[in-house]
Amino acid sequence: MEPQAARGVLVEKVPLESYVPPAKPSLVGLSRAELAERLGGIGVPEGQRKMRVQQLWHWMYVRGVQTFAEMTSVSKAVRADLEQHFTVARPEVVAEQISEDGTRKWLLRLPSGLAGERAHEVECVYIPETDRGTLCVSSQVGCTLNCSFCHTGTQRLVRNLTPGEIVGQVMVARDRLNDWVDRETPNGNRLVTNIVMMGMGEPLYNFDAVRDALAIVSDNEGIGISRRRITLSTSGVVPNIVRAGEEIGVMLAISLHAVRDELRDELVPLNRKYPIAELLEACRNYPGLSNSRRITFEYVMLKGVNDSLDDAKRLVKLLKGIPAKINLIPFNPWPGSAYECSDWTQIEAFSEYVFNAGYSSPVRTPRGRDILAACGQLKSETEKLSARERQALRAMAMTD
Structure with missing residues (x-):
């Protein structure tokens, strides 16, 4: 069990582990400069590296290939060297659940670099709508925070995801949906059009990896999802909010959920470190903020807790x-x-008041509730299993 924070004191979770790369690491998630460095390490001449990087970039992020053998514009000798040292693997799909409303949830197993160790798992959700397809992506195994209303927040924080593991979730979705460049549909539209960093974890506590991953996801010569169609949600890591605007440049969402510090201290314990006034001041200073680039404030409706007029x-x-x-x-x-x-x-009365005050106040339609894929419900199968085991042990202890 995680230690509970005393009143007015925030006890933040510390990652239990660090990432250990497998013997043959994946090239997914590396920047162009990092790809060039890896190519140099296997003997590709400096004069060829820029061309080879562009080839790899195209095959990985436009074509979505899963093996070097499919990269037919790359010479056989280079492909053989790449195959010997690297992969283009993404996380492994352990389970797929499809909701009655069409929402899909994937349980993804991450490659482990430690022999005999159980691989870690995260969840990723695809939400189809008439005008878009939104992919909810995780940034950590477990979660840094202890938000009292959030299932994900009850987990231990195991470790941060790497850029490759974040990008890999987008690639898995395109794999499963047949959503790469040569997908045939009547209107030719992509299925994954929007990304929300709203899955497991606090993105701004894994800043560098999220920044580097979203640079790849939004790259026009690759996956090509516009930054205006990418939303990063934070519970309020104030020092990194302005930095996110400067270095990541995507749309911002704030998990607010309360309007008084004493209540938000309970619902979102991070508020004890960065109270509402500091959080909103950082929002006012968010780079590029305008009426066309508004901040979304997320507000979960809890009966008798935060829902009064x-x-x-x-x-x-x-x-x-x-x-x-x-x-x-x-x-x-x-x-x-x-x-x-x-x-x-x-909820309707609350929404009407906010709307009449001049703010758009849509009520988010719950999606994927029947498969625990809705907002705040994500939790890795590994953690669910250990929870069942702990419950069984407690039951046995009570009967002794």
């Missing part, structure tokens, strides 16, 4: 002067949670 009034007052949209999220229940979802009439 007084809360709605305080919310409007807090956000005054910030180009913003408020996403109201009906609470998605999970086993053992102490919270209930607000009544629908109360």
